[in-house]
Amino acid sequence: MIAFDRVSLALGSFSLDDVSLTIGKGDYYFIVGPSGAGKTVLLEAIAGLHRPDSGRVLLRGTEITALPPEKRKVALVYQDYSLFPNMRVIENVSYGLRVRGMRKEEARAEVAPLLERFGITHLADRYPGTLSGGEQQRVALARAVAVKPDILLLDEPLSALDPVTQEKFIDDLRRLHREDGLTIVQVSHSRREAHLLATRMAVIIDGTLVDEGEANVVLNAPKSREVASFIGVENILDGTVTANDGGLATVAAGGLAFEAVTDAAAGEEVTLCIRADDVVVAVGDRPQSSARNTMAGTVLRIAENGPVAEVRVDAGVELTAVLTRRSVRDLSLVPGTPVTLSVKATAIHVIRSFS
Amino acid sequence: MKTGTLSSDPLRGDGEAAPSWWRERGRRHIDWCTAGFCIMGGLLVGITVLALANMATAELADPVHLFKVAASSEVIGSILLTFGAGASAVLLLILFGTPLAYVLARSRPSRFKGVVESIVDIPLILPHTVAGLLVYLLFMRRGWLGAPLSEVGLAFEDALPGTIVAMLFVASPFYVNTMREGFEKVPVHLENVARTLGAGTFTTFRTVTLPLSLRHMYSGAVLAWGRAIGEFAGVIMIAYYPFIISTLIYYSFTTDGIHTSRSIAFTVILVSFGVFYLLRRMTRYLGRYDDRV
Numbered sequence: 001m002i003a004f005d006r007v008s009l010a011l012g013s014f015s016l017d018d019v020s021l022t023i024g025k026g027d028y029y030f031i032v033g034p035s036g037a038g039k040t041v042l043l044e045a046i047a048g049l050h051r052p053d054s055g056r057v058l059l060r061g062t063e064i065t066a067l068p069p070e071k072r073k074v075a076l077v078y079q080d081y082s083l084f085p086n087m088r089v090i091e092n093v094s095y096g097l098r099v100r101g102m103r104k105e106e107a108r109a110e111v112a113p114l115l116e117r118f119g120i121t122h123l124a125d126r127y128p129g130t131l132s133g134g135e136q137q138r139v140a141l142a143r144a145v146a147v148k149p150d151i152l153l154l155d156e157p158l159s160a161l162d163p164v165t166q167e168k169f170i171d172d173l174r175r176l177h178r179e180d181g182l183t184i185v186q187v188s189h190s191r192r193e194a195h196l197l198a199t200r201m202a203v204i205i206d207g208t209l210v211d212e213g214e215a216n217v218v219l220n221a222p223k224s225r226e227v228a229s230f231i232g233v234e235n236i237l238d239g240t241v242t243a244n245d246g247g248l249a250t251v252a253a254g255g256l257a258f259e260a261v262t263d264a265a266a267g268e269e270v271t272l273c274i275r276a277d278d279v280v281v282a283v284g285d286r287p288q289s290s291a292r293n294t295m296a297g298t299v300l301r302i303a304e305n306g307p308v309a310e311v312r313v314d315a316g317v318e319l320t321a322v323l324t325r326r327s328v329r330d331l332s333l334v335p336g337t338p339v340t341l342s343v344k345a346t347a348i349h350v351i352r353s354f355s
Numbered sequence: 356m357k358t359g360t361l362s363s364d365p366l367r368g369d370g371e372a373a374p375s376w377w378r379e380r381g382r383r384h385i386d387w388c389t390a391g392f393c394i395m396g397g398l399l400v401g402i403t404v405l406a407l408a409n410m411a412t413a414e415l416a417d418p419v420h421l422f423k424v425a426a427s428s429e430v431i432g433s434i435l436l437t438f439g440a441g442a443s444a445v446l447l448l449i450l451f452g453t454p455l456a457y458v459l460a461r462s463r464p465s466r467f468k469g470v471v472e473s474i475v476d477i478p479l480i481l482p483h484t485v486a487g488l489l490v491y492l493l494f495m496r497r498g499w500l501g502a503p504l505s506e507v508g509l510a511f512e513d514a515l516p517g518t519i520v521a522m523l524f525v526a527s528p529f530y531v532n533t534m535r536e537g538f539e540k541v542p543v544h545l546e547n548v549a550r551t552l553g554a555g556t557f558t559t560f561r562t563v564t565l566p567l568s569l570r571h572m573y574s575g576a577v578l579a580w581g582r583a584i585g586e587f588a589g590v591i592m593i594a595y596y597p598f599i600i601s602t603l604i605y606y607s608f609t610t611d612g613i614h615t616s617r618s619i620a621f622t623v624i625l626v627s628f629g630v631f632y633l634l635r636r637m638t639r640y641l642g643r644y645d646d647r648v
Contacts, residue, residue: 012463047551069550076551082544086566096552099562147552 001025001183002046002151007055009045016041018055019209021202023151028177029185030194030201030215034230038207039187043153046185048072072151075144079156081136083128089139090115090124096147111146118142118172134165141172145182152176154186158193170196191232194219203227221349225271228351234276234310234320241268248292248345254317258343259292262350271351278347279321281311282340283331291342299337302328315341407624414621424618430603434626437599440515441583444522445576448530453572456531457560460538479528487592490521494593517594522583530579537571538564573641577634584627 003022009015016038023029023046031039044050045057048069057065064072075096083092091098093114094107102110115121118138128136137157144152154173158166174197176182188194194201198215203222211218211227222228228236239253241264251258253272264270280291297315309328311321319341323333333339414421424430455475462468478486494501494511501511511517541564549559565572587601595602600623608616 044547047547049547049550068555069547070553070555072551074551076548078544078548080542080544082542082548084545084549084563084567095549095554095562099549099552099554099558143548143552149551153551 001027001060003058004045005056005058007045007052007057009041009050009052009054011041011050014038014041014207016045016052016207019204020055021209021212023183023185023200025183026177026181026199027183027185028197028199029183030198031185031187031204032189032191032194032201032231033204034189037204039189039204040155041207042204043076043155043185043187046151047074047076047153073147073149074151074153075147075149076153077140077144077155077157079159081128081140083131083136083139083143085128088125088127089120089131092128092139093120093143093146095143100147111142114142114146133160133162134169137161137165137169138172141176145176145180150183152182152184154184156187156189158188158190173197191219194231203230205230220275222273222351225351228271228273228349233273233349234322235272235274235279237272237274237317239270239272241266241270249350251350256295256316258348259345260348260350261346262352264350264352269353271353273349273351274319274343274347276310276320276322278343279319280342281313281321281323281327281331281333282342283333283337284340289342290344292345293343293348295341297339297341299333299335299339301335302333304328313339313341410617410621410624414618420614421618421621424615425622429598430619430622433598433600433603434623436515436518436597437584437601438630440518440599441522441526441580443519444526444583445530445580447519447523448527448579449572449576452527452531452575453534453565456534457538457564459531460535461543475531476528478525483525483586483588484592486525487521487589490517490524490589491593494520511593513594513596515594515597518590518597518599521589521593522586525586525589526579526583529582530575533571533575533578534568537568537575540571541567569641570638573638577631577638581631 001024004019007019008017019042031042033039041050045052048057048064048067048071052065055065056063057067059067059072084095087095090108090111093111094102094104097107097110098104112121115124118141120135120138120142123131123135123139128139131139137160141157157173158169161169170193173184173186177184177197184197186193186197194215200213201215201218202209203211203218205226211223218227219231222231222233225236225238237253237258239251239258241249241262242252242257243250243266244262244264247261247263249260249262249264251260251264251270251272258272260272262270280289282289295315297313297319300312300314300318302312303310304325307325308322309325311323311328311333313319313321321341323331331337331339459468459472459475481489491512492498494504494517496502496505496510496512504511509516511520545563545567546559549563550556554562584599585601587605590599591602591605598606600619604616604619604623607619
């Protein structure tokens with residue numbers, strides 16, 4: 001639907017460098033990256049609020065690099081919602097229709113079902129300053145959807161909401177994407193949100209797009225160490241391939257030998273990414289398992305987080321495993337408990353140094 | 356805009372309980388810092404009050420003369436002319452200064468922008484006679500602008516347009532800078548959202564930016580008007596006639612002496628004080644919105 005072809009742009013001391021990406025119709029596209037990476041600028045560039053210094057922006061194959069935002073059929077919702085403080089809720093939501101020339105009463109009638117859908121009908125005559133964060137969020141979303149955009153752009157829409165409101169809002173977004181078939185581009189630094197919503201995603205760091213593709217591929221098979229680190233892979237180990245037997249390689253990392261599936265040749269330097277979910281913890285004598293990698297270690301610390309617990313183990317290198325709190329109790333894990341860790345060879349993602 | 360009363364306001368006269376810092380366990384507790392600031396600020400206000408009291412004492416001792424001067428057609432006409440010329444200058448400022456202020460508020464810092472900002476501020480730093488001379492040289496009958504404009508019947512020397520243009524020149528920084536500050540306070544995100552919702556640049560300005568800057572527009576206009584109607588040196592260089600109030604007082608001082616000129620001045624003080632008080636009161640009701648978003 002919309003594509004960036006080697007787009008670069010400089011804004012003061014900040015710049016986007018040579019960004020290429022494609023957002024297809026019906027995608028729920030996530031742009032993730034650390035604070036200050038340029039995510040919002042990229043979103044605004046999609047909206048047409050910044051004109052690239054070089055490169056092209058294409059909409060359904062037609063170049064729209066110089067097309068102003070009001071003609072792009074996109075709608076933008078900022079992190080701070082940016083409701084017009086001098087207008088009532090009804091005026092905010094119908095703003096897009098009014099500036100397109102629709103009469104006041106007609107526009108109000110048009111947005112009435114939207115107010116109903118987002119549960120804000122009773123707020124119609126209120127000013128934004130009197131609304132809660134969640135209410136403002138819903139008004140902002142209704143205002144954006146009211147103009148029937150081709151693409152909905154969301155700038156960290158969940159970051160200012162409490163957890164309960166976040167869950168409700170995630171449901172709203174999911175419905176907009178699945179039921180309305182809306183193409184959504186969302187800026188976020190939350191891996192969890194990406195897991196829940198994204199179909200495709202891009203990782204941007206220091207103004208450069210470092211990874212892009214299907215969301216599950218980017219999240220589970222990152223292209224580089226910095227992407228792996230940003231998307232929250234818990235165990236990242238640098239090592240060297242010592243042998244490769246038909247795609248099953250042995251990698252020396254941190255004094256241990258890991259078996260992993262990769263084409264990397266002996267002598268090649270690689271980075272191993274192991275999700276904490278994929279590390280199995282066992283106690284007692286060496287258990288029988290099909291996992292190719294088993295290692296003995298000692299529990300260093302346990303951090304409980306809701307129903308799960310992160311268990312940090314010293315196995316020569318420090319590795320993190322995620323268990324349910326019940327498993328921690330059943331295994332009687334405490335700091336100092338000797339354990340055996342096992343990881344399947346197929347659960348280790350190998351990043352080759354040239355990739 | 357958010358407004359509020361400082362809880363430690365020592366000048367509250369609304370009968371509410373004294374703030375906690377003011378009384379402590381039944382004993383008076385004095386915040387020496389605030390008290391010191393009040394005394395220092397009071398000295399400044401005191402000088403103005405003293406000057407007004409001095410003049411008022413003399414004037415109120417002869418109310419018949421005061422009334423005779425205040426009710427004269429020459430004084431009333433001059434006051435109306437001054438206020439009208441000032442209002443005309445402000446209208447021109449709103450028309451031309453508002454776009455300039457917006458451009459200055461939204462453009463990125465650059466050397467060119469710095470030069471333009473300095474040019475806007477020139478009337479602030481120049482002696483008023485120099486400002487008047489600049490206006491005179493440009494708009495006199497042989498001036499770069501005065502010559503072609505006089506050919507189409509618009510004369511500035513000793514004419515109302517000259518008064519207005521001099522007022523416009525000296526008052527412009529007050530309006531432009533206040534308006535620019537107002538535009539800068541409107542988040543760019545609001546404009547961005549309006550653009551993506553389908554509003555063009557001017558529609559965004561008209562429907563979002565300008566309504567949110569109305570208070571600054573009003574304050575800037577009042578400031579500029581006040582500066583304009585008080586101008587003397589700048590105006591007298593190009594338009595000694597028709598008499599605006601400052602030139603009338605000067606004329607009266609040099610021809611009739613202090614008695615009459617003081618009565619005119621006292622009349623002007625009363626009228627101006629009343630008008631500005633009303634204008635300031637009106638700012639409470641204009642362009643207010645709740646910005647907790």
